[in-house]
Amino acid sequence: MTSSVSASSAEGGGGIPRLVFYVAIVFSVFQLVTSAFSPLSSTVVRAVHVGFLLLLTFLIHPWRGGAYAGTSVLGKAVGFGAFVLASYHWVFEAELVQRAGEMTDADMFVGIVTLVLVFEAARRIMGFALPLICLCFLGYAMFGEYFPGVLQHRGYGFDQIVGQLAFGAEGIYGTPIYVSSSYIFLFILFGAFLEQAGMIQLFTDFALGTVGHTKGGPAKVAVVSSGLMGTINGSGVANVVTTGQFTIPLMKKFGYRADFAGAVEATSSMGGQIMPPVMGAVAFIMAETINVPYVDIAKAAAIPAMLYFFTVVWMVHLEAGRAGLFGMPKEQCPDPWVALRKRWYLLLPLISLVYLLFAGFTPMFSGMVGLALTVVLIFGASFSRGLNGTALRMLFWIALGLACSAFVSLGIIAVIAVIATLAVLLAPRQDGRATLRLAVQALADGALHALPVGVACALVGVIIGSLTLTGGATTFAGYIIQVGESSLFMSLLLTMLTCLILGMGIPTIPNYIITSSIAAPALLDLGVPLIVSHMFVFYFGIMADLTPPVALAAFAAAPIAQESGLKIGVRAVQIAIAGFVVPYMAVYAPELMLQGDKGLMATAYVVFKALLAVTLWGTAVVGYFHTPMNLVERVLAFAAASLLVVALPISDEAGFALAAAVLGWHVWRSRRLAPLRS
Known part of the structure; x- marks a missing residue:
């Protein structure tokens, strides 16, 4: 799930005006400052985060939805108006806390308009499916007192509903937007910096050099490169449109059918969301939802992720054998070790990130250090190219490491600012300017890539708030438990179908949030371990993006492969068979996710x-x-x-x-x- 725009055109005279470019940069800087120094309360950060999301959405996406087509005066007015409404929580923070639950006319106006704008922003980015689903839950909160039987609730005033959804901690400013404003944005920005620095090229060259010459090599390159991209980019569709631009044509060139090539890329890219150490945004939301360390989520996902990618590689290998397809000539494949020697320093942020996560540091701190180290290394590489001699370069990197260690205790932003300034001043003029442009470009790209994730997190807060207010989740969970008392398998099947059906119209994040709110607690009551029950929902949310008739990842690969998205989706289901089976195996044998005590x-x-x-x-x-x-x-x-x-x-x-x-x-x-x- 990615934004349909890129900041790259902002400086090149493309379709996106400089206003969008600068707003995106300010958005990223705001997130970095609040993450590093915490100068504002969490409530204010969430509100301003939503304000930036709405501002950029209305500046970029037209009324009719879809890709950017020009910023109208009305779009600018609505966008800046949305940002002003978000600032209401900042300006009147103390008053809102003191009279919590008592809505004034101004509160009602701000809350209603903000809810409408969040719905409209989601419609412009993702279409009607998710807003309509959320509208149904909102309708249940408003009119559920007139429903028959067990669906009926006691009824709530309109001011209670608006207060819950627009001002409470379980509405649009609830856990999903908290995770978006703290963890997810940092990791998206982290991935944007690594992409700008050349990480995609490193992964592609390494994959080509290691498996490109083997049987079915071009398809295995897609699997390896997409799996590696999953360590820095948790969005399956983003992986499709980045690595797929290279891997799908390569597979077709060496004899793979278009539908198979698209399916391999879609399946591999979706696996990035379950590939530790940096999984998709859902993993961070899951960690907050069930209150367990993120590292425990990553450990539980490790074996299933390896099984998933083993499946894809195995299917590629068998298809190559069946069709008589061979790899690329060895001499045409790049040397993977040369690629590593050229860009080895790009792996250091990933290594530090993994170390910090598994050492028990929070994802926010780990992400900030990884991001800071990425910026330092980008500028450091630019500066070191201006030095003559291996000894001088070595001394420079040692000094840079010591400086980084000293500045971490004073704040991550200090590292970025000092090293960037020194690099621009001391590096050759052309190199310094080019590197500075790269860093600024990454700031803008990161903000734009965060739009669909952030807006989805805000809107699904309507579902969480409605279910929390009315207790509707308990009703559905009770039905699943009732079914499970006679057959756990039928409860699992019902949960799977719910995930797949929801996933036909909405992305993985809201799919997980909805089903985890309803079904995961029921599975827990049936004896399924906590992490396994949430992972079960998570996995089938991912599989929904591969499952026809509406398979987002398959349809993202369709224009690149020049093949029907439906045909690609059918092939993707065949390739990703383990993704449908492993969750069931984990329920009956939790050891697969390192749960239980059997050793x-x-x-x-x-x-x-x-x-x-x-x-x-x-x-x-x-x-x-x-x-x-x-x-x-x-x-x-x-x-x-x-x-x-x-x-x-x-x-x-x-x-x-x-x-x-x-x-x-x-x-x-x-x-x-x-x-x-x-």
Whole structure:
């Protein structure tokens, strides 16, 4: 999910005016200052964050929605008006706290208009689906007292609803927008700086050099590069439109069908949201929602993420074998170690980020340090190019590291400001200016990329606020629990279908927030571990972006692949089969997400079962292993994989026996037929 605009055109005389460019920079600077020094209360930061989101949205997106088409006078007026309304929370902060729950006429005006503008901003960016869903929940809060049976609530005044949604801590300024204004924005900005510095090129060259020459190499390049991009960019659609511009044409050039090429890129890119250490925005919201450290979320996601990407690589390998596709000539592939030597310093922010997260520091602090180090390294690389001699360069990097360590205690912004100023003053004039432009460009791009995520987080606060006020989540959760008392599998299936249906029209973040508010507590009451129940919802929110008829990631790949988004979605479901199976396995065997107390051997056993099941499913779907498989072999392979997944008595033993039989028979038959084919 990305903005449909880029700040890059702001300085180049493109469609976006300088006003948008400068507002985006101010937005990023505001977020950096408040994150580093916390000069304002959390309530004010959230309100101003929403104000900037609305301002940029109305400056960029026209009334009819879609991509930028020119800023009208009305758009400017509405945008700045929205920002002024957001400042109301800053100016009258003390009064609002003192009379909490007592709405004045001014409060009602500000609250109603702000809610309307949030709905309209979401419509302009994402279309009608999410606003209509949120409007249904708002309608339930307003008119639920007239509903029949268990859906009826006691009724609430309009002022109570507006106060809950526009001024409370569980409405549009609730947990999702708190996470957006603190964690998500920093990591989006972090990714924007790394992209501007050349991280995409590093990942692409490394992937080409390591797997480009293997069987199905071009498609494996897409998997590796998209997986690596997932460490700095948690948006699946953003990965599609960045790495896909290179990988999809490359796959088509080497013989892959257009629908398969698009599906590989879409599937790989969506996996970025579950790939630690920097997962998608949902992971940060999940950590806040269930009140567990982010590192615990990353640990739980690690094994399923590896299974997911193993599945994609395995499907690519089998498809290449079935179609007789080979890799690129070795001499045409770049040397991965040369690529690392040229841009090795770009890995340092990622390394520091991982270390800090796993050392127990907060995501906000870790993100700020990673971002600061990225800026320091960008300017440092520019400056060091002006020095002659290896010794001088080494002394420079040592001095830079010491300076960075000394300044961290004084504030991250001090590091950025001092190093940037020194670099611009001391570096060769042309290099210094170019690097400064790169940093400013990243500030603007980061703010624009944060728009759809932030607006979605604001709008889904309407759902959370309505459910909290009315207790509607309890009703649906009670129904799931009632079903689960007779069949846990049916409750899981119902939850999965809810996620997939919601995902047809809304992005992953609101999908997770809605279903986690309703279904995840019910799964927890049925005995599913806390993290596993939320991960179950999270995974199927991601799978919804790959599942036809409305598959956002598939349709993002469609224009690049020049193929139908529906066909790409169908192929993506086949490739991402593990994404549909692993969550069920984790519910019945929590060791897959490092939950429970059965120890390392139990985890290893479950992982082995999952790998074998994925291997068998791949051969059954593609119809190829060593050689093409006949129908009987495919059916038996699918049956063996299914037995390994279901949690029934002796199903594991039967699955292992059938897997050994079908694979052994296939290998024996392939070797017997080999002399005949030759």
